[in-house]
Structure formats: C-alpha cells, structure tokens
Amino acid sequence: MTTRLAVLYLVSRRVPAAFAAVIAVGAALRLALIWDWDSYGALQLPFVLETGCATVIAAAIASPFGDPERATGRRLPVLRLSATLALTCGTAAALAAAGTGAHLVGGFLGAARNLVGGTGIGLACAVVLGGGMAWTGPAAYMVIGTYSLYAVWHGGAASGPWIWPARPPQDLGAWLCAGLVFAAGVALSTVRGARGQAAD
Amino acid sequence: MTTAGATALGPRPLRPRAGAVLAVGRMFRLELLHSAMLWLLPLAAGLFWYDAYRPSMAVPPLWSLRALTMQHGALLTFVLPVVGAASWMGSRDSRRGMGDLAGIAARPRWVRQLVSWAAVTGWALAGYAVCVGVLYAATARQAAWGGPLWWPAVVGAAGIPLLAAIGFAAGSCFPGRFTTPLVSIAAFFGLGFSSELAHGGTSYWQISPIIAGAVDVGPDPGVATFYPYLPDLPIAQLMFLAGLAVAVLGALGWPAGSGSRWLRGTAVLVTIAGLISSATAVGLVGTARLDPHGMMNIPALHDAANDQPIRYSPVCSQAAIAVCLNPAFAAYLPVVTSALQPVVSEVSGLASTPTRILQAAPTFTQEPNDAIGIGAPGLPGTGAIAGARPRVLIVALPDQLPGERQPDLTTAEFADQVRAQVGVSLADYVIGSDRRHSQAQQAVRAGMLIAAGVRLVAPGQRMDERGVTARGPAPGTAVYRAAQRFAALPGAARLAWLRAHLRGLRAGRITLGELP
Numbered sequence: 263m264t265t266r267l268a269v270l271y272l273v274s275r276r277v278p279a280a281f282a283a284v285i286a287v288g289a290a291l292r293l294a295l296i297w298d299w300d301s302y303g304a305l306q307l308p309f310v311l312e313t314g315c316a317t318v319i320a321a322a323i324a325s326p327f328g329d330p331e332r333a334t335g336r337r338l339p340v341l342r343l344s345a346t347l348a349l350t351c352g353t354a355a356a357l358a359a360a361g362t363g364a365h366l367v368g369g370f371l372g373a374a375r376n377l378v379g380g381t382g383i384g385l386a387c388a389v390v391l392g393g394g395m396a397w398t399g400p401a402a403y404m405v406i407g408t409y410s411l412y413a414v415w416h417g418g419a420a421s422g423p424w425i426w427p428a429r430p431p432q433d434l435g436a437w438l439c440a441g442l443v444f445a446a447g448v449a450l451s452t453v454r455g456a457r458g459q460a461a462d
Numbered sequence: 463m464t465t466a467g468a469t470a471l472g473p474r475p476l477r478p479r480a481g482a483v484l485a486v487g488r489m490f491r492l493e494l495l496h497s498a499m500l501w502l503l504p505l506a507a508g509l510f511w512y513d514a515y516r517p518s519m520a521v522p523p524l525w526s527l528r529a530l531t532m533q534h535g536a537l538l539t540f541v542l543p544v545v546g547a548a549s550w551m552g553s554r555d556s557r558r559g560m561g562d563l564a565g566i567a568a569r570p571r572w573v574r575q576l577v578s579w580a581a582v583t584g585w586a587l588a589g590y591a592v593c594v595g596v597l598y599a600a601t602a603r604q605a606a607w608g609g610p611l612w613w614p615a616v617v618g619a620a621g622i623p624l625l626a627a628i629g630f631a632a633g634s635c636f637p638g639r640f641t642t643p644l645v646s647i648a649a650f651f652g653l654g655f656s657s658e659l660a661h662g663g664t665s666y667w668q669i670s671p672i673i674a675g676a677v678d679v680g681p682d683p684g685v686a687t688f689y690p691y692l693p694d695l696p697i698a699q700l701m702f703l704a705g706l707a708v709a710v711l712g713a714l715g716w717p718a719g720s721g722s723r724w725l726r727g728t729a730v731l732v733t734i735a736g737l738i739s740s741a742t743a744v745g746l747v748g749t750a751r752l753d754p755h756g757m758m759n760i761p762a763l764h765d766a767a768n769d770q771p772i773r774y775s776p777v778c779s780q781a782a783i784a785v786c787l788n789p790a791f792a793a794y795l796p797v798v799t800s801a802l803q804p805v806v807s808e809v810s811g812l813a814s815t816p817t818r819i820l821q822a823a824p825t826f827t828q829e830p831n832d833a834i835g836i837g838a839p840g841l842p843g844t845g846a847i848a849g850a851r852p853r854v855l856i857v858a859l860p861d862q863l864p865g866e867r868q869p870d871l872t873t874a875e876f877a878d879q880v881r882a883q884v885g886v887s888l889a890d891y892v893i894g895s896d897r898r899h900s901q902a903q904q905a906v907r908a909g910m911l912i913a914a915g916v917r918l919v920a921p922g923q924r925m926d927e928r929g930v931t932a933r934g935p936a937p938g939t940a941v942y943r944a945a946q947r948f949a950a951l952p953g954a955a956r957l958a959w960l961r962a963h964l965r966g967l968r969a970g971r972i973t974l975g976e977l978p
Contacts, residue, residue, distance in 0.1 A: 276638070276639060276640070279638070279640060280640065283640045283644060287644075299658065301658070303655055303658040306654070306655075307655070310647065310650065310651050310654070311647075311651070313647060314643070314644060314647035314648070314651075317643030317644070317646075317647060318640055318643060318644065320643075321639045321640055321642075321643055322639070322640075324639060393639065394550065394639070394642065396643075397546065397642060397643030397646060397647075398502070398505055398542075398543075398546065401542040401546070401643070401646055401647065401650070402505060402508070402509060402542070404542075404647075404650070405509050405512065405513055405538070405539060405542065405650075406512060406513075408654070409512065409513050409517075413868065416867070416868035416869065417868050417869040418868050
C-alpha cells in the first residue's frame with residue numbers, strides 16, 4: 263500500500279520525467295565540457311546547467327490536484343520530503359557523472375553546492391509563487407551568479423557568501439548559505455507544498 | 463416605420479474584414495490583460511538593473527561605452543522572463559485542458575497563437591523600452607558630448623520577438639511542467655554563450671545580438687566617438703533576428719488544425735522567407751572586417767558616408783602647450799593637462815615645441831590570436847580640425863579610462879599612462895621624430911622623460927602591462943649615463959642647453975660627449 267502510494271505520488275509529480283530531464287541536462291553538460299571553453303565561460307557553464315537541474319526539481323513538487331489532495335493526503339509531507347531529497351541526490355549523481363573525466367570547474371563540490379542552493383530557492387519559490395513559476399527564483403539567482411563569476415574572472419571584488427557560485431568550492435561560508443537556503447526551501451515545501459496546482 | 467427604415471436607423475453592419483480586425487484587436491486586449499509577461503516585468507526590470515544598468519552606469523559617461531555595454535547585458539536579462547512567459551502562454555491551452563474548447567473558436571489557431579505571442583512581446587518590448595529609456599536618460603544627464611547610439615538598443619529590442627517566439631513555440635509543442643524552466647535556461651545558455659564562440663574579426667558568431675561591435679575590441683572609448691557608429695553589423699543582426707522570429711512563428715502555423723490550407727501555405731512561405739533572411743544575414747556577417755576605427759565593416763551593407771569623421775570643436779586647456787581633447791572626454795582634460803605638465807615644462811619655449819596637443823582617434827587592427835592592435839592616430843582622424851595647422855602634436859589617449867573595465871585603473875595610474883605615452887610623443891616631437899635617433903638624441907629624450915617622472919624600461923625588457931613605462935636606454939650604457947646626467951641637471955639648465963643646441967641636436971650634429 264505504501265509502495266503504491268509512493269509510486270502514485272511520484273507519477274503525479276512527473277518525477278520520472280524530471281529524472282529524464284535532469285539526465286538530459288547532465289548529458290548536455292558533458293557534451294559542453296568537450297568544448298574548450300576559455301575565459302569566464304568555463305566558470306559560468308556548469309552553474310547555468312546546475313541551475314537548470316534545480317528548476318526541474320522545483321517544478322516537480324507542484325501538485326496536479328491542489329486542495330483536494332491537501333485535504334485528504336495525510337502522508338503528503340513525508341512524500342514531498344522523500345521525493346525532493348531523492349531528486350536532489352539523483353541530480354547530484356547525474357552531475358557527478360557528467361563531470362567525470364572532464365574539466366568541471368569547481369568540481370563535484372562546487373556543483374553540489376550550487377545545486378542545493380538553487381534547489382532551495384526554487385522550492386521556496388514554489389511555495390510562494392506556485393510550481394509553474396518556481397523556476398523564476400533560481401533563474402534570477404543564476405543571472406546574479408553568472409555576473410558575479412564574470413566579475414571575479416575580470417579581477418573584480420570577491421562576492422559575499424550569499425553569492426555562493428562565485429566562491430571557491432571549499433568555502434565554508436558559501437556552503438553554509440547554500441545549505442541554509444536548501445534547508446529552508448525543503449522545510450517550507452515539505453510542510454506547505456507548492457502553491458496552487460501545476461496547471462495554474 | 464418600415465422594416466427597411468429600422469434597418470437604416472440601426473448600427474451599420476461592419477464589413478467582414480473590419481470585423482475580423484476588431485475581433486483580433488479585442489483578442490489582443492484580452493491577451494494583454496492575461497499575459498504572464500505582465501507579472502514577470504518586475505523580474506525583468508530587476509535583472510536589467512543588476513546586469514545591464516549597473517555595469518553600464520559604472521563606465522565613464524561616453525555614449526559609445528554606455529550603449530555598447532548595455533547591449534551585451536540588456537537582452538540577456540530579458541531572456542529568462544520573456545522566454546518563460548511565452549512558454550507559459552504557449553502551453554496554456556494544453557495545460558488547462560482547453561485544447562478542444564479553443565479548437566472550435568472562431569479564429570484559426572495560428573491567429574490565436576500569434577495574438578498571444580504578440581501580447582507577450584508587447585509587454586516585454588514596453589518593459590525593455592522603459593529600462594533602456596531610463597539608462598539613456600541617465601546617460602544624457604552625464605555625457606559631456608554626443609548623442610545616444612540607437613542601434614545597440616534596437617538590436618536588443620529586435621531580439622525580444624525572437625525570444626518570445628522560441629518560448630511560445632516550445633510551450634505550444636511540448637506542454638509540460640518542465641518545459642518552461644528548461645527552455646528558459648536553454649535560451650539563456652544559448653544566447654549567453656553565443657558570444658564565447660565568436661573569435662577574430664570574421665566569425666559568423668558575431669551574428670549574436672549580444673555582441674556589440676567588433677568582438678575583440680568590445681566597448682572602447684575610441685570607438686564611435688570620432689567616427690559615426692557603423693550600423694553594418696547591427697543591420698545584419700536585425701535581419702537575422704527578424705528572419706528567425708518570422709520563421710519560428712511561421713512554423714507554428716504548419717500543423718493540421720492551425721487554419722485553412724491557404725493559411726498553412728502562407729505559414730510555410732513565411733517560414734521560408736524568414737530562414738532565407740537569417741541565412742543571408744549570417745553570410746553577410748562572414749564578410750565583415752574590422753575597420754580602422756574599431757567597428758565592423760560589412761561591404762554589402764556599408765555606407766561610405768559613415769567613414770567621414772564626426773565634426774566637433776575640441777575642448778582645450780589654457781597652458782603653455784594647449785591640450786585639446788574631443789569634447790566627449792572633457793571630464794579628463796584637467797587630469798591629462800596636469801599629467802603632461804612635467805613633460806611640458808621640459809620643452810616649453812623651445813623652437814620646435816608644438817603649440818597644441820590634439821587628441822585624435824586611435825586606429826585598430828585585427829591581429830592573430832584574437833588580439834587587437836591599437837595604434838597611434840593617423841592624421842585623417844581629426845583632419846577637419848587639425849587642418850593644415852603647423853606645430854600640432856596629434857596623439858591618442860591611453861586605451862583604458864578610469865572605471866571603464868576590469869581590472870580597473872585609478873586616476874593616478876591613468877595620469878601615469880598619459881605622461882608615459884603622450885609624454886614620449888611630445889619628447890620625440892621636440893627633439894626630432896625620426897625613429898633613428900642619434901645617441902645624443904636618445905640620451906636627451908631619456909633624460910627629459912626621467913626628469914618628468916616617467917619610468918623607462920630597457921630594450922629587451924618586458925614593458926609593464928599597465929602602460930605606465932616607456933622605452934629607454936639600457937642601464938650601464940653610455941647613453942644611459944648621459945641621460946642620467948642630463949636628468950640630474952636643474953630644470954632651467956636643461957631648458958637653457960636645449961634652447962642653445964636644439965637645432966644641432968635635431969639635425970644629429972651633437973655627439974654624446976657634448977651633452978652636459
């Protein structure tokens with residue numbers, strides 16, 4: 263019964279399609295890394311595609327049923343949390359696989375940090391704006407992050423830890439900020455779920 | 463009252479075509495009210511402020527610098543909101559399960575889609591116009607001279623219909639919850655990284671609308687300041703963007719159910735026309751060459767009238783040797799004048815001293831490995847002003863202004879550059895411009911520069927990257943020792959010796975041993 267519930271939940275959130283999308287983005291990253299990117303493009307490229315993965319995870323939490331499901335589903339928080347964590351871990355694995363044997367700037371640590379931070383923003387946006395517009399938060403943050411990477415490459419001032427993509431992958435402050443955002447996003451989305459319905 | 467009379471008094475029935483236009487107009491109004499783009503305008507404005515307005519306003523207030531910097535960032539900031547909103551609107555019918563309901567509407571599906579796309583595009587263009595208008599208004603308040611460059615703004619605006627078309631087509635063809643985020647990110651990726659692929663002066667990738675001018679030159683104070691902004695590349699970019707937008711929108715009308723056979727046939731023709739326009743534009747860009755003024759010249763689109771220099775009245779300092787700059791650089795006149803003062807004091811009153819130092823346009827040449835050579839100005843740059851006036855030293859200012867780009871340059875470093883680069887030209891002018899200086903000329907030139915505070919670098923040694931040094935004699939040589947001796951003299955003694963011996967020095971008749 264529990265397994266069936268989990269399967270139904272995952273199907274209703276298009277999690278298989280989300281995994282397919284994430285694998286496609288990972289493949290795109292792998293293909294892009296074949297190209298010899300110079301200058302700041304090498305810094306921005308992984309971050310842009312990591313953000314793409316984060317928007318997919320955020321979009322996946324939207325419910326196609328809306329209030330009826332909220333009123334009747336007692337195990338929704340557990341299902342939301344499990345699906346989100348599974349998607350995030352699966353995406354991190356896909357990114358790690360994409361970066362294997364290639365020069366991924368920032369390495370797996372940087373990719374994982376950017377992914378969890380972007381996912382946290384996306385989940386929070388899903389709660390506030392709805393699943394359909396959840397992508398706007400990570401996408402806007404991506405513009406800020408790519409500009410910061412551009413500025414860093416040109417010798418500009420270092421960004422604060424809240425602009426974590428522009429910090430080194432081992433930077434503790436950046437990790438804390440990204441982790442905090444992720445925790446907040448996961449907590450909000452677990453308790454509240456995405457606003458409205460997926461079609462809104 | 464007859465029936466005929468009642469008919470005559472009632473509202474006149476509209477002709478079918480006028481009725482159709484009115485209906486489409488009403489549909490457009492409804493789409494405007496319900497367009498997702500309206501709600502994403504604040505996001506677009508915020509991103510524009512962060513990624514286009516701030517970087518543009520951070521550079522010195524020269525129209526060329528501001529407009530070209532803006533073109534790179536403006537369209538990038540609108541990609542995500544425009545593509546996202548268009549994709550969301552394109553998938554609306556399928557998302558809400560209204561495909562069958564909308565399918566029996568009075569208007570063909572293609573027309574309804576075009577109206578919805580037009581609403582997204584209209585809002586986005588309105589937002590873009592406001593954002594660019596604010597930036598240009600702020601620049602107009604700060605710029606000392608010149609007028610707005612409209613082509614960079616127009617190229618950005620022309621990209622918006624294409625972005626909306628791509629988003630709309632993606633949402634319409636692949637309706638789903640992941641389509642909007644993925645196509646938005648993909649469009650950002652494609653547009654943002656298109657400039658990375660452009661290398662050298664002949665790259666086809668210069669068709670990318672975020673490339674403003676010559677890809678290896680970038681925004682430069684010497685570009686489009688002395689000569690008109692060349693619209694060759696922007697025209698090709700416009701052709702490409704408009705053609706591709708038309709092609710994508712035309713492709714929306716292909717599927718069965720989009721409209722009548724006549725309408726679908728029209729859609730196919732429109733698509734083909736759009737693709738031809740885009741392909742032609744790409745081909746034209748491949749023929750582009752860097753012109754000496756730092757802009758791209760496409761022979762088939764080039765108007766020779768744009769090769770004439772812009773006429774202006776230079777702003778001049780009141781000094782022993784007047785320093786005259788293009789009025790766009792008026793803010794730099796005090797720092798340039800004071801930076802040159804130590805060199806000017808070395809030569810003032812001499813027979814061969816110029817009466818004016820006149821800023822002219824630098825010359826740009828494409829070099830291997832994506833390098834750009836920025837050369838000393840030729841006489842034609844300000845021929846209209848310099849005319850046949852004798853004793854005018856024509857120079858270019860250093861390539862980078864303070865605050866223009868990273869790594870940044872302080873005003874003090876800029877002054878050092880001016881002293882080193884323009885100071886060398888001034889010294890050469892006074893003691894003889896022949897490159898094969900005699901040893902005495904080399905020593906005097908070096909001595910004057912040392913006394914003026916210019917750091918010299920020996921031949922074979924690497925020049926500093928900041929451009930604050932000049933070439934000088936190698937340490938330990940006789941010329942070097944003579945230069946040190948000459949520099950150590952009191953300023954008045956140096957000037958007196960030069961007054962007495964300048965003619966012989968310029969003619970190469972003075973030997974090293976005759977120097978004081």
